[in-house]
Structure formats: structure tokens, C-alpha cells
Amino acid sequence: MTSATTITTALEPVHRERLMRLAREISFDAGARLFEEGHRADRFWIVRTGTVALDLHVPGRRPAVVETLGHGELVGWSWHFPPHVWHLGAEAMSPVRAWEFDAEEVLAMCAADAEFGRAIAVWVGRVVAQRLHSSRVRLLDLYAPYGSGSLA
Template identity: 75%
Template structure:
């Protein structure tokens, strides 16, 4: 389990507070969870299945930059103004997830500094991991041969 999965990222007290806001949802394979450039009003934590993140490439199909599975956060743009998706997301397989209303979670973060700090650190780690993964994947797709494999 990586440090960005919910179980590893948030202390039990904060994880329990967050999970009280969760609602169970499911998506069939091929369903779009969100599109790059649209408003980020919710986010998900994967329970089962796989979600792929993709980036719009003008004149080409969207490039898949990462696959997410059990316990992983789908979407971080809800946490950073202007709350607009930086990537797109699609269910690669049938997905069951916990869904969260972004405004409600942001409000809880603002009211409870310790909770807000824990969520911000978690989201920050996710952003850093996603940027690294996107860079490597895009270099693999469009850079000189083997350029994405370097640390």
C-alpha cells in the first residue's frame, strides 16, 4: 500500500471523519467520471475496479497517464482553486467507489485545522505522485526512446 492510499495517508481519526461523508457509487466500464477542464465538484476513493487518468492531446486520442485501484484517490483538483479538473478519468473496468462532495469536505477542512492539514498533506502527496507518473508516461509516449524511465 502506497502512502497515497486512504488507509496509509490519513490517521484513523481523520479517515473516519472523512468516511462519514462518503456515499457509495458504481460506474460501468467505459464511464467517464470527469473531463479535463470541467468543474471539480466531487472526488472518489476506489473500492474495487480500475480508473484510468488521461490527458487531452490535441489531434490524438487522450493519453492514459496512470491507473488507479483500491484505496486510491480519484481527483485532486477539487482541493485547489479554481476547482477545475486537470486530467480526465474513465472506469477501465466496473468500479465501486466512495464519492465525496468537495464543498462539504473543504468546509470541514476549514473548520478543523488538524483535519484540513492532514487532507492537504494527503492531496499534496497525490499531486506529486500524479505529476511524476504523468511526466514519465508522456515521455514514454512522445519523448526520445527510453527517456521516461529515468528517476
């Protein structure tokens, strides 16, 4: 993930501080599932310590890891877009400490304050774009005849 999408650099301090007022500290043991693909997306997390793998359900096989997230990164963006259903699954690869956010609370704050809402939307949009790019590169590595090469 690029620094432009981590919480410490993606949001202006005033918006970051406002968002962090809603944070709840939580921890996950290694191997814990944070969410499952296709289930209701009603919360999200920012990783404090540890590693979270995003994965994709593959029938008859183990889930395929598409990206690994660490300190300062957003885990989950599906809460921001209707129909609010997870597009991927997520698993703690190591013990994880994170800040957890209730999506309805954050969305209500976004609706009440257009400037805050725009800042959150731009941040989440950057995360989605970065994850799409990462998934594309991973697919090219796996299936293209010459790997991903340079995407100049």
C-alpha cells in the same frame, strides 16, 4: 501509486474515519466518464474496486492515458485547489465501485478543523506529487531518446 498516498495509509485513523462519514457509495460501468478535463471539480472518489484511467485531451486523437488507479486510491484532486477545474479526465476501465465525496462538504470540514484540514491537504499534496512524478516518467518513456531510465 505508492502506499503512502492510498486512503488506508495516508490518513491517520481518526481523520480517515471522519472523512468516511461523508462517503456515499457509487458505481460506474466500464467506459463511464467520471469527469472531463476543464469542467468544474466539485467531488472526488476513492476507488473500492475496479480501475480508473486518468487521461489527457489530445486534439484530433483519443485521450492519452497518463495513469491508472485502483483500490484505495484517490480519483481527483482538482477539487482541493482553486479554480476547482479538472486538470485531467477520468474513465472507468472496468466496473468500478467507489466512495464519492462532495468537495464543498470536505472543504468546509477542513476550514472548521485545522488539524483535519492539514491532514487532507498533506494527503492531496502527496497524491499530486506522485501523479506529477508518474507523468514525468511516462513522458520520458514516450519522448526521451533512451526512455526514463533510473531517476535516482
